[in-house]
Amino acid sequence: xxxxNGLDEGDPFTIIQLTSTDGMHPARRATNGxxxxxxxxxxxxxxxxxxxxxxxxxxxxxxxxxxxxxxxxLTVYDVVGSSVEELVxxxxxxxxxxxxxxxxxxxxxxxxxxxxxxxxxxxxxxxxLEGASSGDTVIDMSSIAPGSSQKIAAACESLGxxxxxxPV
Numbered sequence: 463x464x465x466x467n468g469l470d471e472g473d474p475f476t477i478i479q480l481t482s483t484d485g486m487h488p489a490r491r492a493t494n495g496x497x498x499x500x501x502x503x504x505x506x507x508x509x510x511x512x513x514x515x516x517x518x519x520x521x522x523x524x525x526x527x528x529x530x531x532x533x534x535x536l537t538v539y540d541v542v543g544s545s546v547e548e549l550v551x552x553x554x555x556x557x558x559x560x561x562x563x564x565x566x567x568x569x570x571x572x573x574x575x576x577x578x579x580x581x582x583x584x585x586x587x588x589x590x591l592e593g594a595s596s597g598d599t600v601i602d603m604s605s606i607a608p609g610s611s612q613k614i615a616a617a618c619e620s621l622g623x624x625x626x627x628x629p630v
Contacts, residue, residue: 511535514567516560516583516590517604518545521630522573525603527552537566560584564593573603573630577610584614596622605629 511534515526518540526549530536536554539562540546546556557563560583564570570590572583580602584590590600600618602611602625611627618625 512537512567512569514538514557514563514570515549515554515573516540516563516570517573517575517579518542518549519573519575521603523548525571525573526554530554537563539563559588559593560586560590561588561593564590564598568595568598569601570594570598571601571603575604577604577606580604580606580614581610585617591617591621591623594618594621594623597624599624599626601626601628603628603630 513529513534514537515522515529516539518526518538519542522540523545526536526538530549530553536549537557538546538549538554539557539560546554550556555566557566560570560572572580572590574580574583582589584600584602594600600614600623602614606629615625615627
């Protein structure tokens with residue numbers, strides 16, 4: 463299927479497709495296909511390859527390192543400071559909170575251990591939604607309960623933030 467998201471076909475991060483075989487925008491699945499704003503069909507290139515990454519544990523750290531190696535400008539946050547320091551040495555910029563990651567990047571990836579951590583990182587105090595702007599995209603790669611994904615998706619939708627539940 464052709465990539466319709468405005469990113470370069472040869473770009474190693476061109477994994478986000480805005481259409482699927484059933485025609486539903488993947489970021490709308492968690493909200494049963496409802497659109498955040500009627501008539502909106504946004505095609506957007508991530509500016510200067512700016513990506514935020516929250517959660518630098520066993521799964522998140524190697525993923526974040528691969529994005530740096532692929533040429534992305536990463537802003538990172540983790541509750542464990544040494545994990546952030548390790549990525550800064552690799553070329554990432556440190557953030558002091560999930561909120562700051564969202565303030566600095568239009569695309570935010572979370573990779574945290576469980577539902578409670580996802581909700582805290584995205585919905586909580588100093589969370590992603592406190593710093594995100596309408597039109598930003600949150601990709602939650604954490605393996606969490608469907609109810610948590612739906613709760614996060616609804617909160618994102620209310621602020622005009624796209625949400626993609628992409629568990630690994």
